[in-house]
Amino acid sequence: MKYLFTIILFSACLGSVFAQGGYDVAKIPDDLKKDAIAVVRNEEQFFDIKSLSSGQYDYKVAITILNKAGDGLAEMTEIYDKFMSISNIKASIYDATGKKIKDYKSSDVKDQSLTSNSSIYEENRMKSINFIALSYPYTIEYSFTKEFKGLLYFPSWRDLMGFNISVEKSSYTIQKNKNYQLRYLTSANLKTDSTAIADKIQYKWKSQNIPALVSEPLSTGIDNVANWVKASPNEFEYDGSKGNFNSWKTFGSWMYGLNAGGNKLPEPAKALVQNLIKDAKTPKDKIKILYNHLQQNTRYVSVQLGIGGFRPILAEKVAQVNYGDCKALSNYMKALLNEAGISSNLIVIGNGMPGLNTNYSSMGQANHMILCVPLEKDTTFLECTSQYDPMGFIGYSNADRNVLMVTDQGGKIIRTPVYSPKDNYQIRKTTINLADDGTALLALKSTYANAQFEENLSMMLLEPGEQRKRIIAGNKIPVAELTSFSYIQPDKTKPIINEELNFKSGQLYTKSGDKIFLTLNQINRKENVPLKVENRKTYFAVPYGYHDEDEINFTLPKGYTVEFLPKDIQIASEFGNYTARFTTKDNAITYVRTQTMTNKKYPPEKYNEYVDFYKKVYQADKQKAVLNKVL
Structure with a gap:
């Protein structure tokens, strides 16, 4: 008995030592700390399908927060409704050495409604815990059980929680009866382990030692880099309704049946x-x-x-x-x-x-x-x-x-319909009268359509006072005096907005002796060039394809003539096309710029070519005319 007691005590001490040191930040490999704001030390998802209408989801995670940028991960937020219940919540926080600082109690768990301002009927609720530490790094750990009473979907899994978050271990297991039918999709090259246990079958996917992925410009997401699993039932029962996901045809039949008799009018x-x-x-x-x-x-x-x-x-x-x-x-x-x-x-x-x-x-x-x-x-x-x-x-x-x-x-x-770059247009005509003292009077007339209509719709819906504030604050050209402005949708049946601005601005050119240096693209100019990304990982795309046309007509200051005007520019690439034309006549300069961008999704290795294209546009947008004073 004494010998047995000694073994038990020794095992308990070992467990205590492991608990205190298991999350020691010093044990994290250096390559997992690189570019990381947090490290997922261990994440385990286990979903047990018990019947067509019920399942149990057990979740456990430990995350080390390395710096303040990772504080957004220091919380547990789990949503549920009357068809789910959450229990067995356990949560703890550890210091940098892995020593436990605190166990959270049930009184620390907030339970609140998720009814939003735009909702009047909603049963979604959320249980949450906010973890607070006094120093970095620290580790949070929590777990819970969620019971499903109706199965329309299964929990999904992705090993990377987001950019700048590395992973030591992450796994997902689905358990089902042998006769239960399910379907799943996985990311490329992710291994699926299948094991038979009595009358059950388990599918398991796992990842380990995944370095943090740095956020990349114009990224379309990390699914082409991360490991992921999406699973779905074939047949289901939910809220007294039965259906199946064998095909989109059968799914549509279920949706149609839900609305049977529901579109009758009084x-x-x-x-x-x-x-x-x-x-x-x-x-x-x-x-x-x-x-x-x-x-x-x-x-x-x-x-x-x-x-x-x-x-x-x-x-x-x-x-x-x-x-x-x-x-x-x-x-x-x-x-x-x-x-x-x-x-x-x-x-x-x-x-x-x-x-x-x-x-x-x-x-x-x-x-x-x-x-x-x-x-x-x-x-x-x-x-x-x-x-x-x-x-x-x-x-x-x-x-x-x-x-x-x-x-x-x-x-x-x-x-659904396609809005091509030519459909998402912005067409603008601008006149700029340059005065002898360097000030200018500007009149802009712009038309925005489709996606660019969407971008400017919120501006049209504002009160005039707020419109004025935003014009002055957001205009690329400093507004010394805003004379008039308007936003009008001329035809309510078309997604088109007309904008008109009239204002006075300060110095628009630089002088050196008898010469004036005038940047010709005053309105729609690229102000910087994105940095190149070596060994880029994610696909990229512009938010939407678009077509811009800008015409600017300058009236020169009295006593000046054009000494130099840039040559016309044309840039073509798979990402888009750009042209700039420069003409002068009767003491005036006309500058015409067009840019069309495609909305394709491009592979990572194309990104630096995109930057090269963008740099050419940036340089073309900086072209200057030289004016000389007539003696």
């Missing part, structure tokens, strides 16, 4: 529709009238209640309350069109997300719903949550991607 709403369209001559006219009615009489709010997170609120209800989320407003618009004799289809889409994977149907690839109206000669897409987008304009974050059209025959993958 009699007063039907009468209103008929009255609104009584003089309309074409289906397009009817769509325009009813879409305008939707925008003027409804507002967006989020609704997240169980299956209601996927099932639209009844059109009848929206007609009464005049609000709804993206699903409800799209479904309401569908009901309005149906009353007008026009068929339409709900569209499941990933706003700001990659398009749907055509070969892998699952929840989690979409976050939004819009409406599609197929007509005989064309198809109109409607963004039903915006009170300002013109009919047919769905925004750049919805464009050019695979989406799911929900029909009575099931789901069908289609593609």
Whole structure:
């Protein structure tokens, strides 16, 4: 007994020593500290699928925060709703040597509602712990269990939590019954270990000793570098509803079934529709009238209640309350069109997300719903949550991607409209009258379309006083006196904004003796060049393809003539094209600049070529004319 007691005591002491020193920062390899704000010491995800409608998710993680930049990781935030429960929360914090500073108690766990300002019905809640340390580095550790009561999706896994975060160990295990069917996708070259244990099968993926990835300009994300797993059930049960993800067709059938009978209008709403369209001559006219009615009489709010997170609120209800989320407003618009004799289809889409994977149907690839109206000669897409987008304009974050059209025959993958660089244009004409004292009077007339309409829409919606402040604060040319300004959408059916600015500015040129040196691109100039990135890891892309045209007409100061004017410039590359033309006539200079950028996604090894192109544009934008005083 004495011998046994000694072994037990020795083992307990060993465990204590390991706990105190296991997170010693000195034990982290130097290559994992390089460029890192934090190191994931160990992350373990275990998901046990118990039935079609239930599962248990066990999560444990330890993260060493190396400096203040990593403090954003020093928290546990876990979201749940009535179909999930979180228990067994344990949390501790350790100093640099791995010595435990504190165990967190249940009273340290905050439990709060996640209802947002745009939401009136939402059951999402969040349990959270904020870890606080007095010095760096320090390590946080926490774990919890989450029980799922309904399985529409499985937890996903990626070994890299983000840029500048390295990984010592990270793993994900899914356990299922032998007869249970699931599907999964993994990143390239990630090994899947499959093990049979009694009547269970475990799939396991793991990573270790992954250095931190430095944030790179214009990056499209780290999925092409990180190891990741996405898994999905075939059949599911959720909130009393059954379905399967065998294909997008069957997924669409489930979505269609959720809305069965949900797009009926009350009699007063039907009468209103008929009255609104009584003089309309074409289906397009009817769509325009009813879409305008939707925008003027409804507002967006989020609704997240169980299956209601996927099932639209009844059109009848929206007609009464005049609000709804993206699903409800799209479904309401569908009901309005149906009353007008026009068929339409709900569209499941990933706003700001990659398009749907055509070969892998699952929840989690979409976050939004819009409406599609197929007509005989064309198809109109409607963004039903915006009170300002013109009919047919769905925004750049919805464009050019695979989406799911929900029909009575099931789901069908289609593609949303493409906004080419030529569609996303900015056309500007500027006159600059240069005075003898170096000041200038400027008049700018600009037109912004599509993606550039989106960029400037918020400015148009501001009060004039706020517009004035932003013009003065954000203008590249210092504004000494703002004479007038306006932002107008001339045609509410088109995504186009006209901007006009008139102002006085200070010195726009430099003088040396009898000569004046005048930079010709005063308005739309590249001010710097991005640094090259050697051994770049991530793909890159510009935010959107665009086309800019600028014409600037200078009236020269009295007594000066043009001594030197640059030669025309033309730059062509796979990233875009640039031209600059310079002409002079009758004491005036005309400068015309065009730049077109493509919106392709480029591999990492192309980035330095992109920088070289950008540098040529930067240098072209600095071209100067030389004016000489007439004696």
